[in-house]
Amino acid sequence: MAAPTATPSLETFQQLVATVAQSLDGRALDAELATWLNAHYGADSAWYERMRAACASGVAQGWLCQRENAGIRWGRVFEAGPALGGFSVDVVQMKDLAGPHHAHPLGEIDLILPITPGALFDGHPAGWCVYGPGSAHRPTVSQGEAWVLYLLPAGQIQFTRAAA
Template sequence: MSESPQTPEAFVQHFVEVTQRISGQVIGSDLEEQLNQAFPAGGEWFEAAKRMCRAGCEEGWLCAREAGGIKFGRAVPPSDTLNGMSIDVVEMDSIVGPHHSHPNGEIDLVMPLLGAAEFDGRGAGWKVYGPGSAHRPTVTGGKALVLYLLPDGAIEFTRG
């Protein structure tokens, strides 16, 4: 039996700067604005993150599972290195995902791959959901990778 490819340390370290900025912040619209200014779509940091995520999908250490037409996977469990955040990545192509809630909030990095893909109405960039929020994640207009940071790795799939 072969082992699954492991998440490279360089990938984890790329997100340390972001999780340090998030640590201690209220997770909401102000944080979304801060992240979009500090790590803007099309900027050097964003493009490096997108390259790493694409490579991870190709190499099999990201989005290694699939259900309902959505590729997904947890790349990094919550850790002190990431200030208590986990990293998950999904690949979605014009599809509505399963309803879930975010007990501690969810910080999403939207990376369109094909077409004018949007995730819950957001094109390339950051989208932040506060604690206690819930949704059916929806990608329209093409294919996107969405990386999400979850405080304490908390997510609850629901019937909604």
Template sequence: MTQEQFASLMQPVIEFIAGKPVDRALADALNQRFPASGADVMAMEFACISAIKSGWMCTQGGPGRRFGRVIQASPETLDLSVDVVDLTEIVGPLHRHPLGEICLVMPVDETAKFDGKGRGWCVYGPNSAHRPTVKGGRALVLYLLPSGKIEFVE
């Protein structure tokens, strides 16, 4: 899996999200259009696992928290960036989403939960903030940010 192939894989999701309000209704729509056990999400998860093993995804951080921006926000991505984090039993740094955050939770360990949520899509609205927390094992979280905006508080 190359970065270009990953970007192509993400394009239908990007096109689906673009222009929609970043709210609970978007999470519901994503879970319906791209269900957690569906072929599209399974392909995204496989791509992330392959890219992490290949060494080009989640290249920053350390044990328990590896991360990295995979796709920059641009006109080609309809102003959405894509990041992936690989988290194991951790409470991450407090950060804020000025324009919201759209997350795909992909537990590597079946019991892993991200902010109390299992496999599937969750959305944090504009001006929300949280400490990304994974309990119950290891999870990958793919997240899209309008304009690539995120503000770390600490």
């Protein structure tokens, strides 16, 4: 009889994020970084499958996406700190909707984990996208439902009143 598979925990989730976040030191938040992340930790990688399982487990256990407002489940999982390369970690769960407009003073790194096969985040499929410093957007999930993991340098985000 096979040994039972361990359910991913908050500690497992943190270790997975730290693996990526600590490798980002000194890298510019730009399209080249998105290409690098997709090559090393992209949707076809074992790391990505472990992160996907950790997100599913975290939601089921109640420590991930524990808040809800206007059809968006969300939560800050970790504040910015040295263990995570100076990034904070947030995860949202959205289905076919746009979230609140916000700006990224220092940039934003996003991991798209479709729950519905083919779901997109801001037009991006499963994997990574990167917004540079000073960028802004209204985060939008289309063609289904997805989790999106946000890495924010120093935890910086500014919600705005930009028109839809």
